[in-house]
Amino acid sequence: MLSQYTFDRLILLGDIFDNLNFARLKKEHWNLLSVVRKLSNPKRNTEVIWVEGNHDEGLSEIMSHLIGIDVFKEYTWEINGKKFLAIHGHQFDRFLNENVIISSVASFIYDRIQRWGNEKQTVARFLKSRSKGWLRLAKKVADGAVEYGKHRKADVVICGHTHQAEKHDYPEKNMIYYNSGCWTDIPSSYILIDDSGKAEIKYSE
Numbered sequence: 001m002l003s004q005y006t007f008d009r010l011i012l013l014g015d016i017f018d019n020l021n022f023a024r025l026k027k028e029h030w031n032l033l034s035v036v037r038k039l040s041n042p043k044r045n046t047e048v049i050w051v052e053g054n055h056d057e058g059l060s061e062i063m064s065h066l067i068g069i070d071v072f073k074e075y076t077w078e079i080n081g082k083k084f085l086a087i088h089g090h091q092f093d094r095f096l097n098e099n100v101i102i103s104s105v106a107s108f109i110y111d112r113i114q115r116w117g118n119e120k121q122t123v124a125r126f127l128k129s130r131s132k133g134w135l136r137l138a139k140k141v142a143d144g145a146v147e148y149g150k151h152r153k154a155d156v157v158i159c160g161h162t163h164q165a166e167k168h169d170y171p172e173k174n175m176i177y178y179n180s181g182c183w184t185d186i187p188s189s190y191i192l193i194d195d196s197g198k199a200e201i202k203y204s205e
């Protein structure tokens, strides 16, 4: 998908890597890295930004040397006077911060389910749509992100982390929240922002 389109800026919103175990990377993973590295070549005029997630915290520095892109804790930019803030979102996930072990077990299981699942990943999708815990997490991250976004004087806040692609308006706070969903799900979701600053949730074909 990345090589199908042209764009001025690519923001990788965290958890691109699961852990430091490079031995686990397969050919397709190296291919992806090579695409990202080529994109970030100054001649291409594409800005590539890596925002750290909870899985690739610390790892990002190594990656920035390996593929030569800048790594941020959070990233802000402006289009048409509108201020955007991109932050992974685990910062607003209290459960994760207080239950690191349970959370890593849960993330391991999700990864397995994704792999066991069929092409359409019915199980992973079913889990996300039915699990109350998941919906609660998605809401908490959204609320926390909007609070924080207000503090950072943003008009639009974009997170990842919850694997749930969504858009919410907070008219009383004058703020729009997006979640970019999950890039390893099928279809994978992402947020596209045009020159006028209009944002939209998209899905890969």
Ligand SMILES: [Mn+2]
Residues within 6 Å of the ligand: 014, 015, 053, 054, 055, 088, 090, 160, 161, 162
């Ligand atoms: Mn995460």
